[in-house]
Amino acid sequence: xxxxxxxxxxxxxxxxxxxxxxxxxxxxxxxxxxxxxxxxxxxxxxxxxxxxxxxxxxxxxxxxxxxxxxxxxxxxxxxxxxxxxxxxxxxxxxxxxxxxxxxxxxxxxx
Amino acid sequence: xxxxxxxxxxxxxxxxxxxxxxxxxxxxxxxxxxxxxxxxxxxxxxxxxxxxxxxxxxxxxxxxxxxxxxxxxxxxxxxxxxxxxxxxxxxxxxxxxxxxxxxxxxxxxxxxxxxx
Numbered sequence: 001x002x003x004x005x006x007x008x009x010x011x012x013x014x015x016x017x018x019x020x021x022x023x024x025x026x027x028x029x030x031x032x033x034x035x036x037x038x039x040x041x042x043x044x045x046x047x048x049x050x051x052x053x054x055x056x057x058x059x060x061x062x063x064x065x066x067x068x069x070x071x072x073x074x075x076x077x078x079x080x081x082x083x084x085x086x087x088x089x090x091x092x093x094x095x096x097x098x099x100x101x102x103x104x105x106x107x108x109x110x
Numbered sequence: 111x112x113x114x115x116x117x118x119x120x121x122x123x124x125x126x127x128x129x130x131x132x133x134x135x136x137x138x139x140x141x142x143x144x145x146x147x148x149x150x151x152x153x154x155x156x157x158x159x160x161x162x163x164x165x166x167x168x169x170x171x172x173x174x175x176x177x178x179x180x181x182x183x184x185x186x187x188x189x190x191x192x193x194x195x196x197x198x199x200x201x202x203x204x205x206x207x208x209x210x211x212x213x214x215x216x217x218x219x220x221x222x223x224x225x226x
Contacts, residue, residue: 043203043217044154087153095159096142096207098215102153 001026004090006101014109017078021104023088024070032091035062035073037084038103044087047073078108112138114206116218123194124226131189131221133204139184140206144215145177148201160187194225 006023013019025033033050048055050062050071061074071088088101113136123129133143142161146154158179160166166179178190187206191198201222205215 041201041220041222043220045217046214096215097144097156097159098205099156100146100154 002101003027003092003099004088004101006088006104008102008104010105010107012107012109013078015078015080017108018074018076019078019106020075021073021086021088021106022070023072023101024068025088025090026069027090027093028066028069029093030090031093033064033071034089034091034098035060035071036087036089036100038087039084044100047086075106078106080108080110082106083108112136112206112208112216114140114204114216114218116202116204116221118221119219120222120224122224122226125195126193129191129194129223131191131202131204131223133187133189133206133218135185135206135208135216138206138208138216140187141184141209142207143181143187144205144207145179145187145189146203146205148203148220154203157189191223194223196225199223199225 004025035047036044037047038044050064054063059076063072085103085105087103089098115134117132145157148154157172158166158168160179160181162181162184168174181187201220203220204218
């Protein structure tokens with residue numbers, strides 16, 4: 001089983017839609033979780049960290065469910081500029097290493 | 111935020127040659143640097159972790175004699191792909207962790223390597 005798993009998509013949604021991505025991780029000892037955004041042929045950029053209590057940043061909401069070992073990202077009121085690949089990242093327990101999921105492709109359509 | 115640069119941004123070389131990629135932290139001292147590889151339509155795969163002044167730690171399946179990593183200073187790490195072959199063609203990305211910031215890694219813009 002992969003350490004971090006995501007649905008690769010693609011998710012094609014109209015502008016203004018709400019879309020949610022899930023990610024599961026295998027190591028229950030993992031402590032730190034992130035969502036990154038990657039545009040084509042560019043480096044990943046931190047979108048938000050994911051905290052146990054859940055956190056929100058504008059149109060983006062991240063949730064962590066430790067019992068089920070999954071992380072979610074909700075995007076409300078999708079914009080064309082949200083089109084990208086969203087990477088779920090888990091920091092391997094006891095290390096500084098980041099383990100990336102395969103990414104979920106989002107395409108927001110006009 | 112902290113800035114990490116990579117050089118070159120792209121390189122095309124003949125099979126059998128060696129290619130060196132530099133990763134620099136521009137405005138902070140990087141205690142640890144990481145090297146990733148990303149093949150088309152796949153995610154980033156961690157290749158190795160390097161700490162300044164010590165040998166790099168390689169992930170399982172990554173040949174340390176083929177991918178030479180040097181982290182000689184707190185602002186510079188280099189990855190040398192030795193005797194490159196077409197299957198080494200990939201997007202190589204480095205990241206750096208600043209000693210005081212426990213979790214966050216700052217990513218470089220990546221280097222696209224094409225081996226003919």
